[in-house]
Amino acid sequence: xxxxxxxxxxxxxxxxxxxxxxxxxxxxxxxxxxxxxxxxxxxxxxxxxxxxxxxxxxxxxxxxxxxxxxxxxxxxxxxxxxxxxxxxxxxxxxxxxxxxxxxxxxxxxxxxxxxxxxxxxxxxxxxxxxxxxxxxxxxxxxxxxxxxxxxxxxxxxxxxxxxxxxxxxxxxxxxxxxxxxxxxxxxxxxxxxxxxxxxx
Amino acid sequence: xxxxxxxxxxxxxxxxxxxxxxxxxxxxxxxxxxxxxxxxxxxxxxxxxxxxxxxxxxxxxxxxxxxxxxxxxxxxxxxxxxxxxxxxxxxxxxxxxxxxxxxxxxxxxxxxxxxxxxxxxxxxxxxxxxxxxxxxxxxxxxxxxxxxxxxxxxxxxxxxxxxxxxxxxxxxxxxxxxxxxxxxxxxxxxxxxxxxxxxx
DNA sequence: AACATATCTTGACAGTGTCAAGAATTGACC
DNA sequence: GGTCAATTCTTGACACTGTCAAGATATGTT
Numbered sequence: 155x156x157x158x159x160x161x162x163x164x165x166x167x168x169x170x171x172x173x174x175x176x177x178x179x180x181x182x183x184x185x186x187x188x189x190x191x192x193x194x195x196x197x198x199x200x201x202x203x204x205x206x207x208x209x210x211x212x213x214x215x216x217x218x219x220x221x222x223x224x225x226x227x228x229x230x231x232x233x234x235x236x237x238x239x240x241x242x243x244x245x246x247x248x249x250x251x252x253x254x255x256x257x258x259x260x261x262x263x264x265x266x267x268x269x270x271x272x273x274x275x276x277x278x279x280x281x282x283x284x285x286x287x288x289x290x291x292x293x294x295x296x297x298x299x300x301x302x303x304x305x306x307x308x309x310x311x312x313x314x315x316x317x318x319x320x321x322x323x324x325x326x327x328x329x330x331x332x333x334x335x336x337x338x339x340x341x342x343x344x345x346x347x348x349x350x351x352x353x354x
Numbered sequence: 355x356x357x358x359x360x361x362x363x364x365x366x367x368x369x370x371x372x373x374x375x376x377x378x379x380x381x382x383x384x385x386x387x388x389x390x391x392x393x394x395x396x397x398x399x400x401x402x403x404x405x406x407x408x409x410x411x412x413x414x415x416x417x418x419x420x421x422x423x424x425x426x427x428x429x430x431x432x433x434x435x436x437x438x439x440x441x442x443x444x445x446x447x448x449x450x451x452x453x454x455x456x457x458x459x460x461x462x463x464x465x466x467x468x469x470x471x472x473x474x475x476x477x478x479x480x481x482x483x484x485x486x487x488x489x490x491x492x493x494x495x496x497x498x499x500x501x502x503x504x505x506x507x508x509x510x511x512x513x514x515x516x517x518x519x520x521x522x523x524x525x526x527x528x529x530x531x532x533x534x535x536x537x538x539x540x541x542x543x544x545x546x547x548x549x550x551x552x553x554x
Numbered sequence: 555a556a557c558a559t560a561t562c563t564t565g566a567c568a569g570t571g572t573c574a575a576g577a578a579t580t581g582a583c584c
Numbered sequence: 585g586g587t588c589a590a591t592t593c594t595t596g597a598c599a600c601t602g603t604c605a606a607g608a609t610a611t612g613t614t
Contacts (some may be wrong), residue, residue: 164546165592166594166595167451168592176441184469184470186470189569189570189571190570190571190572191569191570191571199593199594200593200594201571201572201594201595202571202572202573202593202594202595202597203592203593203594204571205572206591206592206593207592210428210571210572211572213569264469267527267528267531267533268531269384269464269530269531269532270386272461272531272532272533275533285533297476306550306554308549308554309546309549309550310542310546313539313542313543313545313546314546314550315520315546316525316528316534316543316546317543317546317550318523319524319526319528320525320527320528320543320547321521321524322519322524323519323524323527323528324519324520324521324522324523324525324527325516325517325524327467327523327524327527328467328516328519330469330473330524331467331468331469331472332469333467333472333485334516339513339516342510342513343513343517343520345513345519346509346510346513346514346516346517347520349508350506350509350514350517350550350551351510351550354506365561367563368561368562388600389600389602390602390603391600391602399562399563400561400563400564401564401602401603402562402563402564402602402603402604403561403562403563405603405604406560406561406562407561410602410603411602411603493610524600554561
């Protein structure tokens with residue numbers, strides 16, 4: 155009969171395991187609940203093993219956030235694929251998709267834009283570019299929507315894309331922070347935002 | 355010659371002093387830098403003296419935030435006073451004022467809408483009502499602007515005010531979180547937001 | 555003067571992130 | 585295989601955090 159083997163000294167892919175476990179913990183109980191020691195326990199490793207794969211706690215958070223932005227980028231690509239319908243509807247699905255993403259993984263989205271990441275320490279360069287790609291993608295699309303005539307071309311596309319993003323971001327944040335107490339009005343708010351941002 | 359008196363056992367108005375010192379510390383270095391022990395040192399009092407005036411750290415933060423919402427409320431009243439000009443311009447000054455307030459005391463604004471306050475623990479009842487009054491004020495004004503004809507009356511005033519708030523909030527947040535790296539484009543973004551939200 | 559109450563202090567505890575030093579494992583080169 | 589260096593992981597320790605319990609000190613009331 156086989157005894158349960160002691161865990162091998164070298165964890166197979168500790169970096170990956172830490173990242174996954176940390177994301178789960180963040181999504182379940184928020185950033186505040188993520189302690190490096192609990193994380194190490196969950197993965198079955200010593201308190202400081204983490205420091206051979208991440209510079210410090212912030213570095214770990216940056217890695218999680220970078221993956222968040224990567225999925226957001228994929229989501230945008232999917233919602234904005236030109237073969238999925240008329241541009242008005244594509245914008246609508248994009249808005250609903252963005253807010254859905256932001257409010258479903260609320261804790262992750264909060265972390266993605268948390269002050270801890272972007273100001274307290276300097277974020278990873280990898281993270282910076284990933285996030286910037288996301289916004290560039292949106293600006294492209296705004297130009298396209300202006301060309302399609304569904305968005306007003308009175309505005310500088312850069313400014314208009316910033317305002318668009320701000321609206322979605324603010325909507326998601328107010329929801330996630332618990333300022334709006336229920337989730338029922340979210341779709342109606344999105345629809346109103348869409349109507350405001352598009353030409354009548 | 356008068357010796358420097360030892361500090362009196364009873365601090366005159368410790369609650370007030372703690373509140374002020376804490377706000378200063380938050381505004382200077384952010385929430386993360388606010389430790390109850392440093393705060394106590396700054397005020398010249400023991401570590402735990404605070405607990406006779408606030409239930410815990412969160413309670414202290416709630417009190418700071420409540421005062422923040424109070425000044426925001428006053429700011430709105432001032433910007434929206436009917437005798438200060440035509441409604442279009444009043445809306446513009448309101449927007450610029452809001453974003454100015456949010457980005458000037460960036461750390462305070464962040465705290466006002468931080469997850470720590472609104473979700474992690476239940477916020478003070480006093481805070482809840484103060485914040486709600488702020489939003490109610492905005493909704494009143496949106497109705498007024500719709501009546502004045504500068505905002506579209508196609509939308510439910512409740513939804514439209516939520517979208518308006520979201521836009522300003524998102525704009526301020528993205529700025530404060532350091533996603534927009536410089537402060538120069540802020541006014542242009544505000545102007546664009548104003549144009550988007552108002553009838554042409 | 556005596557007592558109750560509000561206020562403040564010291565001591566302690568469990569928890570945190572992180573550094574230093576050492577042990578265990580792996581891989582490369584001879 | 586044997587030797588050496590590098591990578592990976594562990595234990596011990598440190599300063600720091602928020603908060604509780606118990607005691608000291610001042611104020612207010614009767």
